Amino acid sequence: MPRPLPHRLVAEYLGSLLLAALVIGSGIAAQRLSPGDVGLQLLENAAATAVGLFALILIFGPVSGGHFNPAVSLVDAIFRGLAWRDVPAYALVQVLGCVTGAVLANTMFEAAPISISTTERATAAHGLSEVVATVGLLLVIFSLVRSGRAALAPAAVGAYIGAAYFFTSSTSFANPAITVGRAFSDTFAGIAPSSVPAYVLAQLVGVAVAVPLLRLLYPTQTTPAPTAPVPSTTDSTAPVTEGQVR
Amino acid sequence: MPRPLPHRLVAEYLGSLLLAALVIGSGIAAQRLSPGDVGLQLLENAAATAVGLFALILIFGPVSGGHFNPAVSLVDAIFRGLAWRDVPAYALVQVLGCVTGAVLANTMFEAAPISISTTERATAAHGLSEVVATVGLLLVIFSLVRSGRAALAPAAVGAYIGAAYFFTSSTSFANPAITVGRAFSDTFAGIAPSSVPAYVLAQLVGVAVAVPLLRLLYPTQTTPAPTAPVPSTTDSTAPVTEGQVR
Amino acid sequence: MPRPLPHRLVAEYLGSLLLAALVIGSGIAAQRLSPGDVGLQLLENAAATAVGLFALILIFGPVSGGHFNPAVSLVDAIFRGLAWRDVPAYALVQVLGCVTGAVLANTMFEAAPISISTTERATAAHGLSEVVATVGLLLVIFSLVRSGRAALAPAAVGAYIGAAYFFTSSTSFANPAITVGRAFSDTFAGIAPSSVPAYVLAQLVGVAVAVPLLRLLYPTQTTPAPTAPVPSTTDSTAPVTEGQVR
Amino acid sequence: MPRPLPHRLVAEYLGSLLLAALVIGSGIAAQRLSPGDVGLQLLENAAATAVGLFALILIFGPVSGGHFNPAVSLVDAIFRGLAWRDVPAYALVQVLGCVTGAVLANTMFEAAPISISTTERATAAHGLSEVVATVGLLLVIFSLVRSGRAALAPAAVGAYIGAAYFFTSSTSFANPAITVGRAFSDTFAGIAPSSVPAYVLAQLVGVAVAVPLLRLLYPTQTTPAPTAPVPSTTDSTAPVTEGQVR
Numbered sequence: 001m002p003r004p005l006p007h008r009l010v011a012e013y014l015g016s017l018l019l020a021a022l023v024i025g026s027g028i029a030a031q032r033l034s035p036g037d038v039g040l041q042l043l044e045n046a047a048a049t050a051v052g053l054f055a056l057i058l059i060f061g062p063v064s065g066g067h068f069n070p071a072v073s074l075v076d077a078i079f080r081g082l083a084w085r086d087v088p089a090y091a092l093v094q095v096l097g098c099v100t101g102a103v104l105a106n107t108m109f110e111a112a113p114i115s116i117s118t119t120e121r122a123t124a125a126h127g128l129s130e131v132v133a134t135v136g137l138l139l140v141i142f143s144l145v146r147s148g149r150a151a152l153a154p155a156a157v158g159a160y161i162g163a164a165y166f167f168t169s170s171t172s173f174a175n176p177a178i179t180v181g182r183a184f185s186d187t188f189a190g191i192a193p194s195s196v197p198a199y200v201l202a203q204l205v206g207v208a209v210a211v212p213l214l215r216l217l218y219p220t221q222t223t224p225a226p227t228a229p230v231p232s233t234t235d236s237t238a239p240v241t242e243g244q245v246r
Numbered sequence: 247m248p249r250p251l252p253h254r255l256v257a258e259y260l261g262s263l264l265l266a267a268l269v270i271g272s273g274i275a276a277q278r279l280s281p282g283d284v285g286l287q288l289l290e291n292a293a294a295t296a297v298g299l300f301a302l303i304l305i306f307g308p309v310s311g312g313h314f315n316p317a318v319s320l321v322d323a324i325f326r327g328l329a330w331r332d333v334p335a336y337a338l339v340q341v342l343g344c345v346t347g348a349v350l351a352n353t354m355f356e357a358a359p360i361s362i363s364t365t366e367r368a369t370a371a372h373g374l375s376e377v378v379a380t381v382g383l384l385l386v387i388f389s390l391v392r393s394g395r396a397a398l399a400p401a402a403v404g405a406y407i408g409a410a411y412f413f414t415s416s417t418s419f420a421n422p423a424i425t426v427g428r429a430f431s432d433t434f435a436g437i438a439p440s441s442v443p444a445y446v447l448a449q450l451v452g453v454a455v456a457v458p459l460l461r462l463l464y465p466t467q468t469t470p471a472p473t474a475p476v477p478s479t480t481d482s483t484a485p486v487t488e489g490q491v492r
Numbered sequence: 493m494p495r496p497l498p499h500r501l502v503a504e505y506l507g508s509l510l511l512a513a514l515v516i517g518s519g520i521a522a523q524r525l526s527p528g529d530v531g532l533q534l535l536e537n538a539a540a541t542a543v544g545l546f547a548l549i550l551i552f553g554p555v556s557g558g559h560f561n562p563a564v565s566l567v568d569a570i571f572r573g574l575a576w577r578d579v580p581a582y583a584l585v586q587v588l589g590c591v592t593g594a595v596l597a598n599t600m601f602e603a604a605p606i607s608i609s610t611t612e613r614a615t616a617a618h619g620l621s622e623v624v625a626t627v628g629l630l631l632v633i634f635s636l637v638r639s640g641r642a643a644l645a646p647a648a649v650g651a652y653i654g655a656a657y658f659f660t661s662s663t664s665f666a667n668p669a670i671t672v673g674r675a676f677s678d679t680f681a682g683i684a685p686s687s688v689p690a691y692v693l694a695q696l697v698g699v700a701v702a703v704p705l706l707r708l709l710y711p712t713q714t715t716p717a718p719t720a721p722v723p724s725t726t727d728s729t730a731p732v733t734e735g736q737v738r
Numbered sequence: 739m740p741r742p743l744p745h746r747l748v749a750e751y752l753g754s755l756l757l758a759a760l761v762i763g764s765g766i767a768a769q770r771l772s773p774g775d776v777g778l779q780l781l782e783n784a785a786a787t788a789v790g791l792f793a794l795i796l797i798f799g800p801v802s803g804g805h806f807n808p809a810v811s812l813v814d815a816i817f818r819g820l821a822w823r824d825v826p827a828y829a830l831v832q833v834l835g836c837v838t839g840a841v842l843a844n845t846m847f848e849a850a851p852i853s854i855s856t857t858e859r860a861t862a863a864h865g866l867s868e869v870v871a872t873v874g875l876l877l878v879i880f881s882l883v884r885s886g887r888a889a890l891a892p893a894a895v896g897a898y899i900g901a902a903y904f905f906t907s908s909t910s911f912a913n914p915a916i917t918v919g920r921a922f923s924d925t926f927a928g929i930a931p932s933s934v935p936a937y938v939l940a941q942l943v944g945v946a947v948a949v950p951l952l953r954l955l956y957p958t959q960t961t962p963a964p965t966a967p968v969p970s971t972t973d974s975t976a977p978v979t980e981g982q983v984r
Binding site for chain 4: 525528530531532534535538539542593615617619620624628632633635636637639641644645648650651652654656657658659660661708709710
Binding site: 253256257260264267268269271272275278279280282283287289290291293294295297300301304305306308309348351353355356404416419425471 | 774775776777778780781784785788859862863866867870874877878881882885887890893894896897898900901902903904905906907951954955
């Protein structure tokens, strides 16, 4: 049984906030500290995003799903995970969270709290890249979910996004909420508002491509086994107590 | 039943010592070997810290909890893990361990065993960063602990800290003990003693923010199951539904 | 029981396509963004490939085995995983997928969709490197498969390939399909068609060396246990057969 | 019951060979491709070593323990894992494997098959570093082994060594066999023969420090749960004995 909707919305809001702070903040640090090589900036940005995303999904996943991304919430609804009636609220708090995270990142780095990005990104090649990036992200998440391997999603999503920053020319936004959030920081990770619609559209095309592929690859949802009477919860039969593991 | 306190204090002392040697030592190496790019220095420092922290928590976690951090011990006591009466001793050996680790790092790199840092870091933006960094660290650790996933903490904490070095402007100390220890090395990772109180205060604010958030996100502690007669061995029997895990 | 062959071929085609897009695309990004240091380019290319490959094998592994590599399919058949009659079809779609992925990568980066590589790579040292790289890759995959640890293959293969980009002089193609695919992109990861036969030959020598080593190290196939009456829900008890996991 | 000694020696030989090829080969690549920044060279070398070591221990661990290191074999014997009578043979093939691996690395990179290193490394600071590096490595391995978590050793050892390349001034050899092997390559990872005895001595001091610490931290060996009647085959219930996993 899912947690009450308000709790889940808090989780999605906070997770989206921290995701945007992670993506934009590490972009600012990279740009300032490695001024001589854009590839090195992107490597720093990608590495921080990959490992940070792993941690964020671990934090919020059991509460709300750890989507932080309307495209993910939409596909989750299509596959009868998230209730359709919860999708708009999820999307709203995801966008608000990402905008707040942009403000937080700007402030942590002593920039103006809000600065509208001037980085034009809308090209056909970037649009194609966003389609590919979003398809890949959705394949990763829902291949795992539909085959009973959802516990691997935090590591897999972090890894995938870290790779996609480099193998697409758009640096793989793959998320309408963070696309909007990034418009509020005129820094490394920013995107001009005029380019936002093209990116979001491409991401929605990605949804349309990914869903039939997932139906083909994973036609049935593997239900996780019913929890055993005495539920085991750890991976390490080592005796772990709250006071004994950091 | 926890291990005897003296054993746990040895573990916390050694772990804190090695943590400070890791953070400060890799900072010295980075600064000397990559003089031309501060971002690359931070990448080397962050990567070494992330993977080294994973190893250190694996070593000492089952003995003492692998805190190496008074903020973590404090929150663990608040959530009734660590006994309150053990907190002062934990904090003391954590600080002593980090100071010893600074001396060890300096010595391994042929610097004076003790050099007081001259790097002033106390700014409002850095203070905000330390609040955010500490909140995130505590969310990672206690989300896992409170949901029966403590075995993931070593990887998650390493990953989180590696990211936080980049997405905060303070490079994420997030730990009063290592903040003190870093004052004893006038190198890349150092902090001037005059800046220490502001950092520690911000970290305590982070504790005050994180605890209610954790109570909201994870209202009850999931107790790890007693070992079943036929032990289950997996990491993913946490109750995962499609709508609940990205 | 394996999935129907057409489904498996779709998975191998898509996985090979995305693998080539990953390898070639991240190479293009690295070359353009870090023009001053070839080692940094290779680091960016290797890091993206390592973590991306982890994600790709997770996506397609349960469907087709996630081979993306005729050498792997061949050895899988030798060890009685994949049916011999399926090997030619696997190899064909792997090659077609890698060629398509090269075109996709070129297009995402606004290069001509097809450009034949002019990078001559055929030297004795590179040939030796490809033998070593392929032996290592096959040892990783089939050591895990033959000892009931196939669930670790996605992480292990990604890690191994990331390392092999650096410890061999050939940058470790280790895959006849992607060797052909890379000929279609005159960029960082490309290989001139005249060098392709030597690379493929060396990879086949690697197969010939790896198989007897694997028979010596792992003389018997450990069969995964039949699912217990109360099924466990983890990634590692997913019905994994030798023919189904790379 | 352990595998026959000859099989285990083949595994230790091959694993040591590939370890040396990994360490030395990636060092050569880094030095040649990133001539402008020694820190970047070390980052490339460390990253490749970390992930490659993870793969190598996965390959050979279930056969021989995956030690590749006489210091590890010695401590394993002290803790009654490896039989004392097998230690000399283990050490011998480890040294021979590492020397062969140096020759292989040199050859893959078109250098003379054997070139004696001229890099003098014997200083007091480096000696201290090797003691620390070896203590840390042994704590990682045997903390896991003695607490029933040996399945985590491949990832933990790779991570630890990647960190130790940076946080020690000696770049953490921590292994007498590879110390000898590195003398046979006058490249980035090399060590002059005159410096070898000091390094090996420091590593043995590390053994002498680590063993009592391990007895204090983990006084008893936790036996992995008895295998269930129908043996499960996942990585965590693989029949792991102290003598069989590094």
